[in-house]
Amino acid sequence: MLKYSLSALARNARTYHQDWARMWRAPTPKKEYDVVIVGGGAHGLATAYYLAKNHGINNVAILEKGWIGGGNTGRNTTIIRSNYLYDESAAIYELAVRLYEGLSQDFNYNIMFSQRHVINVALSVHEMQEQHRRAAAIRGNGIDSEILTVAQLKKYLPHLNMNGRFPIFSGLIQKRGGTARHDAVAWGYARGADNMGVDIIQNCEVTGFEITNGIVQAVQTSRGKIKAKKVGVVVAGHCSVLADMAGFRLPIESFPLQAFVSEPIKPIFNHVLMCGGGAHGYMSQSDKGELVIGAGTDIYPSYSQRGGFDIIEETVASLQELFPFISRLRMLRQWGGIVDVTYDRSPIISKTPVKNMFFNCGWGTGGFKATPGSGHCFAASIAANQLNDVAAPFSLNRFYSGALIDEGAASAVAH
Numbered sequence: 001m002l003k004y005s006l007s008a009l010a011r012n013a014r015t016y017h018q019d020w021a022r023m024w025r026a027p028t029p030k031k032e033y034d035v036v037i038v039g040g041g042a043h044g045l046a047t048a049y050y051l052a053k054n055h056g057i058n059n060v061a062i063l064e065k066g067w068i069g070g071g072n073t074g075r076n077t078t079i080i081r082s083n084y085l086y087d088e089s090a091a092i093y094e095l096a097v098r099l100y101e102g103l104s105q106d107f108n109y110n111i112m113f114s115q116r117h118v119i120n121v122a123l124s125v126h127e128m129q130e131q132h133r134r135a136a137a138i139r140g141n142g143i144d145s146e147i148l149t150v151a152q153l154k155k156y157l158p159h160l161n162m163n164g165r166f167p168i169f170s171g172l173i174q175k176r177g178g179t180a181r182h183d184a185v186a187w188g189y190a191r192g193a194d195n196m197g198v199d200i201i202q203n204c205e206v207t208g209f210e211i212t213n214g215i216v217q218a219v220q221t222s223r224g225k226i227k228a229k230k231v232g233v234v235v236a237g238h239c240s241v242l243a244d245m246a247g248f249r250l251p252i253e254s255f256p257l258q259a260f261v262s263e264p265i266k267p268i269f270n271h272v273l274m275c276g277g278g279a280h281g282y283m284s285q286s287d288k289g290e291l292v293i294g295a296g297t298d299i300y301p302s303y304s305q306r307g308g309f310d311i312i313e314e315t316v317a318s319l320q321e322l323f324p325f326i327s328r329l330r331m332l333r334q335w336g337g338i339v340d341v342t343y344d345r346s347p348i349i350s351k352t353p354v355k356n357m358f359f360n361c362g363w364g365t366g367g368f369k370a371t372p373g374s375g376h377c378f379a380a381s382i383a384a385n386q387l388n389d390v391a392a393p394f395s396l397n398r399f400y401s402g403a404l405i406d407e408g409a410a411s412a413v414a415h
């Protein structure tokens with residue numbers, strides 16, 4: 001693999017940057033692999049990367065029905081944080097943030113990780129009390145978390161409307177939180193995995209599984225049958241469809257979640273703002289200058305990748321109340337993705353009723369931030385045929401035992 005460096009840049013400038021090597025190959029699928037990963041989003045790519053890097057398993061294929069990173073990975077608003085309430089969540093999201101902190105060096109490829117602080121604003125006494133409880137629990141897990149007074153909030157967010165319809169009570173800040181370039185995360189994992197021998201096969205839709213005596217033998221695809229000793233399925237909003245192909249059901253509902261960006265403006269908004277109460281919405285400013293805006297899912301499950309107009313109206317109305325200056329901005333683009341939501345709003349990393357078949361899904365509205373941690377744990381679990389300590393609480397067993405990890409109720413916002 002060509003190492004990216006100043007001298008590589010200078011060398012390639014001599015040929016007008018026409019001769020850069022491709023970042024990954026376009027191989028023809030082999031007849032058989034040790035592990036087949038279904039879904040070429042960042043979680044699938046990360047899983048293949050850590051299978052090869054940490055476990056020496058490189059006879060691996062990633063099968064992607066479209067192009068890599070074209071699902072939720074390329075559609076999300078890139079908020080990264082690890083300030084979750086419960087110990088199980090703290091362990092996996094903090095592992096992810098720690099890996100993010102070294103990912104550009106690990107990849108030799110800039111993922112533009114910007115730890116610009118994530119700030120939650122409380123608009124009621126109840127939310128303020130909840131922020132205090134969360135800050136204490138989060139710090140108890142060794143994760144940075146501070147309460148901001150109204151005066152401190154004003155310093156961080158000078159454009160915040162203090163005299164609007166919603167009184168401002170307090171803020172919660174994670175200074176190590178921030179954003180990263182989502183495509184770069186997918187491409188960095190793809191480049192690294194390909195370099196270690198993983199086959200990335202795009203335009204290859206999985207249409208079924210061959211299962212004998214409860215053991216997965218092969219995947220059927222739009223490019224023919226591919227045998228696999230183990231199969232990892234990481235397809236976000238389409239996990240119920242794939243589970244159906246394998247003959248079981250998942251406690252998942254799929255909803256459209258949308259986001260939009262404004263026209264570019266000068267740097268004005270230095271942090272990531274999240275608000276989950278009476279004014280539901282979140283906002284950050286991209287490196288291009290666009291304000292990146294999002295909020296909650298549609299109310300109804302659906303596979304339509306656009307999202308309802310009522311959500312746009314509610315989100316923009318909420319954010320205008322908090323930042324009146326945005327009423328002057330034109331919106332440039334709007335899009336949606338299909339998110340996979342469990343009823344405790346925590347992910348599923350699990351074995352399944354089919355032997356040697358593993359599922360990783362249920363990241364809902366907040367899985368981008370978890371990408372390195374999810375790939376790391378899923379790879380370890382597939383390699384060992386057993387869920388590792390960080391992944392184990394997220395297995396499907398919790399829906400039988402009742403040991404749910406109810407982050408939805410804890411934080412009200414899961415981005």
Ligand SMILES: Cc1cc2nc3c(=O)[nH]c(=O)nc-3n(C[C@H](O)[C@H](O)[C@H](O)COP(=O)(O)OP(=O)(O)OC[C@H]3O[C@@H](n4cnc5c(N)ncnc54)[C@H](O)[C@@H]3O)c2cc1C
Pocket residue numbers: 038039040041042043044063064065066067068069070071072073074075076077078079080204205206207234235236237238242257258259294335336337338339363364365366367368369370415
């Ligand atoms: C609008 C929006 C905003 C979001 N904002 C945030 C945020 O700010 N922070 C955050 O942490 N998270 C956020 N998320 C959630 C986050 O994007 C996801 O949790 C995460 O990207 C999931 O990654 P993934 O790799 O599992 O899924 P995906 O990137 O969706 O990858 C799954 C892949 O599987 C492929 N696939 C599906 N079916 C098949 C098949 N039959 N055969 C082969 N391939 C198949 C799909 O084409 C897709 O590429 C947001 C999501 C959306 C939609």
